[in-house]
Amino acid sequence: MERIFQTDSAFAKEMDRKDPLKNVRDRFYVQPGEIYMDGNSLGLASKDAEKALLNMLDIWKKEGIKLWDALFHYAGKLGEMSAPLINAYPDEIVITGSTTTNIHQCISTLYKPTKDRYKILVDDLNFPTDRYAIDSQVRLRGYDPSEAVKVVKSSDGRLIDESAVIEAMTEDVAIILLPTVLYRSSQVLDMKRVTEAAHQRGILIGWDLCHAIGAVPMDFKDVDPDFAVWCTYKYLSAGPGSIAGLYMNRKHFKETPGLAGWWGNKDDTQFELKHEFEHQHDASGWQIGSPSFLAMAPLEGTLTIFNEIGMDKIREKSLSITAYLMYLIDEKLAKYGYTVGNPREDSKRGGHVCLEHEEAYRICKALKKNNIIPDFREPNVIRLAPIALYNTYEEVHTLVATLEDIAINKTYEEFSNERTLVV
Template sequence: MTIASKASLEYAKELDQKDSIAQYRDQFHIPKDDNGNDWIYMCGNSLGLQPKTTKKYIQQELDDWANYGVEGHFEAKNPWMPYHEFLTDTMAKVVGAKPIEVVIMNTLTTNLHLLMVSFYQPNKTKYKIVIESDAFPSDRYAVESQLRFHGFDPKEGLIEWKPRSGEELLRLEDLETILDQQGDEIALLLIGGVNYYTGQYLDLKKIADLGHAKNCMVGIDLAHGVGNIQPELHDSGVDFAAWCTYKYLNSGPGSLGGLFVHEKHAYNKDLKRFAGWWSHNKNTRFNMRQEFDVMPGAEGYQLSNPPILSMAAIKASLDIFNEVGMDALRKKSKALTAYFEFLINEIDTDRIRIITPTNPEERGCQLSVQVKNADKSLHQQLTDHHVITDWREPDVIRCAPTPLYNSFEDVYRMTEILKTLV
């Protein structure tokens, strides 16, 4: 196969014909133009597309609410009392965890704060927090507020793990240097498992090992990783993680998030935490006057009974994930992203470069494409051509060909449009 033929629509269609999970595209609503043609949607890293089954799953709960009222907690087709448990096994498979380590609840930053109640326990000498210098803003705001809450100045207590001068990507040896020099003062590492801007996928086990060697707690924000990469959270040894479900997990805007607490902490009832009714022993919860008896594992971090309609949307998507499996998704994702990378690099201009790692093991399905001397008008031009991507200042287009619903033809057509614009 020659280079010329590889960079062709015919070749892209051949790849789609060989794609063993191509049929799942038909299970999602793809935005369309006025003529009924599919838009090229590469924004699953911001909001995943809606599974066609979502309406049915939510309608089931609406019908049961109408038919049973409060008795739906026990009599619904999917009883509401244990509804979160219907999501646990598949969610655990997606992130590489044991069921006891995972629960769906709240939203991402809320969960990070609840987890830091337990895992950020500073003292006068060991209180600092390490984040990536270009962490997603909500993570920065969260850890700065935690430092202030505990009486520390964020300017003193926040340590940034930065790329080297002239580089965009983080180096683990630089994190090791930070820990060697300041480890005795660092209480917590809170790192984005996949960086939202560059798409870099970090070695979670190595980060955990480095942090634990200095007696630091290690937490991971998986917002841009869950449902995209295979983080193998249990084996990584990180203490905790949190994520949203509305990106690659396709659960709808603002839907519930999830959290992971490693099994080694599951039965430690002395962990400090903010408690609520739903973290109490489910066998005695409705006795109402029992002293607080926290459930083991991640379930012990719940506060309130969950919003069922949001969980129904999550269940619709997770049932697809359970059917496809992360191995198949990851295999296609690597192939799809590699083809996208090849096509971008074939564009004959020195204005374009990819800042995401070239090593497939160090990235998910996102490629961050830097376009020199561009501004947001380029993003608008792409949108005008029915290509949905995500613009990040100053000059980066984040593109996420998502294996569940994007095709090799999508990647080819998007690249051809970008070529005409630059």
């Protein structure tokens, strides 16, 4: 889509004035004097999330053990509230565990290796926890990951070629796990094309939505994947370590969970406390232990915001504000060694811009000194996420002016290149 931008700050102010989402920013705790560009890593707290959390605390204070009556299906209720974000059936989603434990849960349920079909297909750019989980799952079945985990390699370290993924879907592949949006380069994979190709070859497929959920609308009724997992602390702003999402396609509801626990038991017999597990035949049947209400409640607050606005409007602003950032990078920063590392087409990029520079690490430190919060990823990536719900065009303008100043005056030179735990 063609968008016309200008480099002056008056243009940014005008874009903000016309922004249909401009009032949503007030619902978030944006810190005065700080420009937060890291909502793709840890989303900002909102008043809605705070209210939901305090409400949960209040319920605990007043109700004690009686709270279970009202909240018995809370994980499913949050699943239902999440369904519009990916256009799934509400009973296919549960809020439970972490992304990593949910990968373990889904793989241990659906991975049924046989002598001829025993490999798990992955890519080499996904976030490492996915790979650790997959390697340990094949090990648990007695295989050596170097043999049973088939890795599609990126040709440039940035992007994954869907055709290469499809070519790697050989007859020995049992199941696939891929990211929908790549955490570093922001590339969006064509879920529909890849999922269809997998199914045509008798292969199951699941997606890690961590960098897609809340940024990119998805249509699971159309894509029809077998499973999916996601965290809720990035674009969904549900808080550090907030409880994750698990999607299980209805066609697998009868499968016994690989990791069973009493919260996956049928609702009506759970408190009979029998030693025979009776599986609940919807996504809530993939819960393991007691749901963590205090860590889940903020998600209820932010999902209210997402459902009020709808993913289409969120994506529209996200695409516009990231396009504006790329435009300013081209106009103002390209001459100082900054390059855009993400795909440029709307359909191929997620919610963050991948800005590359050989001094990326020290530039991130210099940005922080200027009260701008970016995110560094090895080896040379500054991830910048102007979030549709709370960032402004004016902030993007200031960000680029600061990046320009840092490059011109080489202010990054005052920082060491030695890596510390958190940049």
